[in-house]
Amino acid sequence: MKKLAVFSALLAFSAHAANSLLAPGIIPTISDHYKAVPVVYPFDNMPIEKISETVSRQYIYGSQSMLVKWIFKKGALVALHHHSNEQITWITKGSVKVSSQGTEYIVKAGEVMVIPPNVPHEFLALEDTIDIDMFTPVRQDWIDGTAQYLQIAPKK
Numbered sequence: 001m002k003k004l005a006v007f008s009a010l011l012a013f014s015a016h017a018a019n020s021l022l023a024p025g026i027i028p029t030i031s032d033h034y035k036a037v038p039v040v041y042p043f044d045n046m047p048i049e050k051i052s053e054t055v056s057r058q059y060i061y062g063s064q065s066m067l068v069k070w071i072f073k074k075g076a077l078v079a080l081h082h083h084s085n086e087q088i089t090w091i092t093k094g095s096v097k098v099s100s101q102g103t104e105y106i107v108k109a110g111e112v113m114v115i116p117p118n119v120p121h122e123f124l125a126l127e128d129t130i131d132i133d134m135f136t137p138v139r140q141d142w143i144d145g146t147a148q149y150l151q152i153a154p155k156k
Contacts, residue, residue: 043069051150052076054125061138068133072096072125080122081149085135087115094129098122 046058054076059068066085072094080099089098095108100121107113115121123131141147 043067059139059142061143064137066135066138066142068135070129070131070133072123072129072131074125074127074129076123076125076129078123079149080120081147082118082120083135083139083141084117085137085139086117087121088134089113089115090132090134092130092132094125094127096129096131097124097126099124 041060043058043060046060048056048058048071050056054073055078056071057068058071059066061067089107090112091107091109093109095106098105098107098113098121100115100119105113106126139147142150
């Protein structure tokens, strides 16, 4: 029993010593097969899609979520729609009126709205607005071009 206690103590000390030699941010117990690393992207270099004369967007996505920057001119309308994705909307400039299930919400700069999956909603920009959205899971309908409520403006 005493040998087991000594062995356990040595093992714990060895693990602690090995961990102290690792670079910051390394978790030694994670599977050796999983070698994914973070990637940094310059968001300003992402293409800006012109949806209409009053709506533009930029987005980037990973394996499970999508980050979107909407640029709305006053009067911009994103028609009533719903999707299977949870949507977290953060208005960073301006304000929007969100209509959903008979209720209207005014969301102003600095405020966040969480829209659960499959909840119908419509956005109207009350002034020039920047809206940062997070979608989980990724909006596959945008990637494959099947989002019926968005009509991309023709290229000139």
